Amino acid sequence: MRRFAALFDALDVSTASGDKLAALQQYFGAAPPEDAAWAVHLLLGGRLRQVLPAALMRSTVCALADIPDWLFEASHQSVGDLAETIAHVLPPPAQPSDQGLAYWVEQRLLPLRGLSPDEQAARLRQALSELDAPGRFVFVKLSGGGFRSGFGVDRLLLQRALALHAGIDSQRVAQRLLSWTDARATVSAERFRRLVAPTGDGVDTVDSDLGRPYAFCRAQTLLTDPEALGPLRDWQLEWQYAGLRAQLIRRGGRCWIWSSDDELLTDRLPELVAQASTLPDGCALDGELLVWPANHALPSSLQQLQARMARKTLSKTLLADAPVVFIAYDLLQRDGLDLRERPLHERREQLEDLLQGHALRLSPLLLADDGAALAALRAQARQRGAVGLMLKQRDAGYGSGRSKSDGSWWAWKLDPLTVNAVLTYAQAGQGRGAGVCTEYSFAVWSRPPRDANEAQAVVDAIAARRPYEPGALQLVAIGKADCGLSDAELAQVDREVRAHTLEKFGPVRSLRPNLVLELAFDGIDRSARHKSGIVLRSPRMLRICHDKPLHQAASLPALRAMAPGRATASAAPAPACPGLLPTDRQRGRSRER
Structure with missing residues (x-):
């Protein structure tokens, strides 16, 4: 257990993907197969149903530590996490156990299910007396069924770590992982050995190679005048959408859908698998995944796509409300022939021929005669549900990776928008990060305040917990953000949070409004699910903004005016918004094809 607890600690405290990857490789290199199998199961989101109720764990620990309930509860409120509290409220064990994760799950934890409360409490006391603090933390998380968050590891990072550990490619690991969290499958050492077996050991089927994608061609971000690229007639112009880059493969009567990060998405996109089933064998398409309801003229936001892709259960309602479409913009293989060396204009002609009358969508081509027309097109991108323009060299082949010397694909992104918003809530992380705020909520005024005094009256009412008066000025939540500031700036925000906390609700702190921050975002979507009626993109x-008083923060009407409509194919230009400005800042995260 100590080895796995150390892995959890390393993953929990680090924010760098490289450090997490190194920790995973180190663990898989040292852990016995039976422990590694359970680690993979848990890291993939596999859950153990709750074995012990929280109340039983609390009472058992209070008795074992000889402390009153109120003291334990006060400690829990301060720490913010039950498992972390239990881990440290008890004295260290005389002799920590050397048994591994598989032993503790299979021999000590799962047998607790179905026992009487008294027997469960007795066995819990024995387990806690054998584990050190990190081991107790893991055991309590597993016992309570709460070991489903806090890792900071996604499937792709785990996939890469396993591939590096095994010395096989990431795509092969992705295919082997498909059924790993199946409830009917048994977690075992033999299963892990098959997962990391060398290629050619008889583990893989013919399909493992049949469905493999090509290396993706990556675009460079265009930071200069596009006229420097040469005559526009040499370039193919398309919208750049904020979706998920993917390849759709149709071979051997089957379909595979791969993300550009080598994640196999096929089982999450049944509607696309059905559409692709009518494609001829031996073809591979490059394109973009978007949530795009049939009655909407514009695609939904990237956040809605991410939410859809995160769902494990795909109900009929979900498939109807958030259908995923594939926007094809390149053809890499047809009739089994590799087309990547052919010029783009030829591949495009074949793509149009292939998809004529097909349910899969084709990325529209755009026309611009000169630089002014090109700039005008780019200015329309946000109203078209796009984030910029793509410029692709018509005579170029399909490259591999992102090469500045090649320069055959360029992404001319829109500048992000900015808004001055008021900090209203802060949320701490989970597990060992429970004492550090990692996510912040922001609000804008329901209308522009008349003056500083009116804004201050709202702040005073919030601090006094007075109920909101209908029709009065108020702060309306517009979203959350968790990235963009330096460590020094985050430390300043943390001091403000602690100094102006009104109440704590678990990991969430409600704040007396006192601080304005400038947020960047890529666009605005209308949303009936949010009180504000909008949701910010990324x-x-x-x-x-230390120099910005609260009453000068942006207002909701100005933000709403920036959200494009969803009912028609063309939207009117957005009106000017005093609180929103284009910015040429390159800070924050941006997505590249």
Whole structure:
């Protein structure tokens, strides 16, 4: 257990993907197969149903530590996490156990299910007396069924770590992982050995190679005048959408859908698998995945796509409300022939021929005669549900990776928008990060305040917990952000959070409004699910506005005016918004094809 607890600690405290990857490789290199099998199961989101109720764990620990309930509860409130509290409220064991993760799950934890409360308490006391603090933390998380968050590891990072450990490619690991969290499958050492077996050991089927994608061609971000690229007639112009880059493979009567990160998405996209089933064998398409309801003229936000892709259960309602479409913009293989060396204009002609009358969508081509027309097209991108323009060299082959010397694909992104918003809530992380705020909520005024005094009256009412009066000025939540600031700036925000906390609800702190921050975002979508009626696309923090008084923060009407409509194919230009400005800042996260 100590080895796995150390892995959890390393993953929990680090924010760098490289450090997490190194920790995973080190663990898989040292752990016995039976322990590694359970680690993979848990890291993939596999859950153990709750074995012990929280109340039983609390009472058992209070008795074992000889402390009153109120003291334990006060400690829990301070720490913010039950498992972390239990881990440290008990004295260290006389002799920590050397048994591994598989032993503790299979021999000590799962047998607790179905026992009487008294027997469960007795066995819990024995287990806690054998584990050190990190081991107790893991055991309590597993016992309570709460070991489903806090890792900071996604499937792709785990996939890469396993591939590096085994010395096989990431795509092969992705295919082997497909059924790993199946409830009917048994977690075992033999299963892990098959997962990391060398290629050619008889583990893989013919399909393992049949469905493999090509290396993706990556675009460079265009930071200069596009006229420097040469005559526009040499370039193919398309919208750049904020979706998920993917390849759709149709071979051997089957379909595979791969993300550009080598994640196999096929089982999450049944509607696309059905559409692709009518494609001829031996073809591979490159394109973009978007949520795009049939009655909408514009695609939904990237956040809605991410939410859809995160769902494990795909109900009929979900498939109807958030259908995923594939926007094809390149053809890499047809009739089994590799087309990547052919010029783009030829591949495009074949793509149009292949998809004529097909349910899969084709990325539209755009026309611009000169630089002014090109700039005008780019200015329309946001109203078209796009984030910029793609410029692709018509005579170029399909490259591999991202090469500046090649320069055959360029992404001319829109500058992000910015808004000055008021900090209203802060949320701490989970597990060992429970004492550090990692996510912040922001609000804008329901209308522009008349003056500083009116804004201050709202702040005073919030601090006094007075109920909101209908029709009065108020702060309306517009979203959350968790990235963009430097460590020094985050430390400043943390001091403000602690100094102006009104109440704590578990990991969430409600704040007396006192601080304005500048947020950057890529666009605005209308949303009936949010009180504000809008949702920001990819919000991130840019800076703390110490010079900005609260009453000068943006207002909701100005933000709403920036949201494009969803009912028609063309939207009117957005009106000017005093609180929103284009910015040429390159800070924050941006997505590249």
